[in-house]
Amino acid sequence: MVKETLDAPYSHYLLDADLSQKIDRRTIEEMEIDGFTLMEIAGSSAAKTILQKNNFNSGIFLCGKGNNAGDALVLARYLIQHDIDVTVIFLSGSNDLSPDAQKNLTLLKKFNHKNHLTFFDSWAQFNSPNQFDFIIDGLLGTGLTSDVRGDYINAVEWANKQDQPVISMDIPTGIHADSGKIMGTAITATSTFTFGGRKLGLYLEDGPEKAGTIHYCELPFPNKFKEDCNTYLLDDNWVKTESPTPGPHKYNSGVLYIIAGSEGLTGAAIMAAQSAWAEGLGAVILICPKGILPIYEQTLPPIIKKPVGSRDDFFFKEAHANQVLEILSEKEGALLLGPGLGREQSTVTFVHKVLSQKTSPTVIDADGLWCLAQLDEIPKPERSEWILTPHPGELNRLTQNAESQNEYRLQTVREYAQTTGTTILAKGMPGIIGTPTGKCYLTNYNTTYFARAGSGDVLAGKVSAWLALGYGPTTSCAQGLLNGKQKLEKYLAEHQDLPEPSDFI
Template sequence: MVKEILDAPYSHYLFDAELSQKIDRRTIEEMGIDGFTLMEIAGSSAAKILLQQKELTHGVFLCGKGNNAGDALVVARYLLQHNVDATIVFLSGSDDLSPDTQKNLELLRKFNSNEKLTFFESWEEFNSPEQFDFIIDGMLGTGLTSDVRGDYVKAVEWANQQPKPVFAMDIPTGLHADSGKIMGTVINADTTFTFGGQKLGLYLEDGPKHAGTIHYCELPFPNQFKEDCNTYLLDESWIQIESPTPGQHKYNSGVLYIVAGSEGLTGAAIMAAQSAWAEGLGAVILICPKGILPIYEQTLPSIIKKPVGSRNDFFFKDDHTNQVVEIISEKEGSLLLGPGLGREQSTVTFVQEVLTQITSPTVIDADGLWCLAQLDELPKPEQSEWILTPHPGELNRLIKSTGLQKESRLKTVRKYAQTTGVTLLAKGMPAIIGTPAGKCYLTNYNTRYFSRAGSGDVLAGKVSARLALGEEPATSCAQGLLNGKQKLENYLKHHQDLPEPSDFI
């Protein structure tokens, strides 16, 4: 049994700053676990991971005034117990620290029996030690809403110039916790310890480039407080793919209809059909204009071909609609529509009429998306399940056609999926899956290769195959992405050159 995508483990929940602060506050107020204890757990978790790194001798701790600095001071205390020296710089002085941070500063001073700590009360006073081997970023955390200013900019620039690893507390200073955008400047962390819940900004926009390796450090937040979360991180630790069980007959093992192809664009259908077939389906049935049938007869021996129209038809026309609908109605299955369809006006009409009459689970890709963007509204029957797989340009066209306002990429995907009732697989880095229920899933691995010409057709074939095998739409998207990722990794183990689309099949 394949795990349902909605069963994301709590370690893969992605929090924005508001939800993170809300959960923290509720844990303190309703569960009686005070902030000082939460800070202790966060800092000690990070320190234990640090102590597993290469041998550390001396760290520079850059601290602000809030709880982010408190986390850093807890780390300093634990490392001090292992004879690691610490130079601690308070960018804005040590007056008016948050209560828990102030308490941890006082506690740290009590542990300083061997005078292994050095304190600076401002950036101007800071004198860099001659020998140190790491930097702790405890300056600004998830509450940052405006550009980094003043001495914090100087500290960030200094840290970025050092040939030493930087370890960030919760989120790198200067990175917006929700959007992943740079707020004026940003520290380049080699490692980020994120506490209690993973932060959205670590995986969006500039986040992956500046967060480095991300370590999730669990805090005692009750799971019921996390249920308002609606964004999750995808990776193979919880998205599993099992090979399909052969049926008694080819039509009992998953049937996929592919409506694709036009003159000059036959390769897209070939790659999509081969990709779907490789997933173990019982039958892949390619419906194409009769004029281009000879190409597929030569290249797709395992694929059932169903030509429509006459030998003079090289693209789909509106008068092909009834014939195509009749073919799709012969056997129960799913539909992939779009690869290489072309952009003739008659094809746009054909797409509209076919989709209006078909209630099979449907994936719409490539030129199928272009055709949809030409229509005033989506011709989606209420009971049907659709998956749309746009790249950024195609998504922009779809947004305009529905009148939705473009926002951040994540918000755009979420709103479009909710408004239209479709599952949206937005290609890019990261890839984002949006569902009609308003939930979104972000990939935690490199999906840039899916933007190369032809790779999108391969991905559409894999997603369509999982849908034909009976998976839910969002699960089909996640499995299709992961399957491609695994095949890419296997390819790169043995090759140095860029993969071709066929390497994902």
């Protein structure tokens, strides 16, 4: 294999609340960089970006009493130095702020030499000015574990009704830092500045919709303190789509076998084969029931066809397994099993027999996953490498977990990948790659298109192609996802209509 794992840059590590707090505490205690300094860097980083990209004159700062408010107060201090009027509302009063937030409040008042500051010590006292340009959300941060309550609800609802942009400090108020779940109510931010590490909840469930544009601001956290992280953000800032290098012979340039198709479901095999062929493989070999061979002879000229059974066979049967295994042994290559396979009981037995005896790198998709779910246990040989590509419903069926489609989807993928020793490419938003080691990767871009009929076959073809080219399962999933994304973006840039899957193969 060319590359077995993806090494994300530290800027793309996704931290849960516990790890975020642990890193912050260790930096203060072991590196002797105090919390006040960290707060200063966070607020000044946000201020720099805001001043560069906007022409604001006045803003409303909604503040709680913790360090989230402290970040907002640092930001306010920088903005008043640029003659921006600031109105600060303390939802819980200003007498018992966290020590670093209290220190920054004192400092902020010292910088107010042109009277740009107005303070309110409760929500009840607040009178909204007639004109203002933006709202800063410094209410509640990553420590939120229960529903938003009291005047914080009023402040959130007020902010969400305004036309002005809302900018959140670290994470939008009301979003759970680990799950992305809305805790009763939540700020709908235009943009979010996340400090020192990207918060996991920004990319799960309601997080992406509530966070808006996410700006990562680096803090002086030692990278070694982040090593306990096991979830990473996947995007083309660091995963570069590569071009395959042709070998001296077609069978040296990547060979992919595809076991697919049944009567009425021939299109899935066509989409998968065309998608894989477009990635530059030396040979794509489609194994199909002989009864549907004429369809593929007409539609897939470049693809090698290997029919099994008789002309009266329109789906795979247990009796075909030995013949298929003989074909798979002819050339070394990867295997894609499942598109359009059908759901006959004999096909389930066929799938079990083939998979239990084939050790080559394998992608299992669509009806192949349905067949797996019918078995008492997955028939994975000990040394084989499998990639499973379920959509949310298929993931639920495989894991028998009714909660796998909500905020527990990441946990379900992680646990199932570890338990079964497989790599999981879970389609949905976000796309999730789960690995046997427990590491997971979340997509930082829209993957909902891959839930459309046919597009999953295209994705399976691309992932399988990279596996056939000699890449490891994790890298193959990442390359397949990004390649599909880039071709879709290119198509949409040239056309106004939503493409059919075949348009961006």
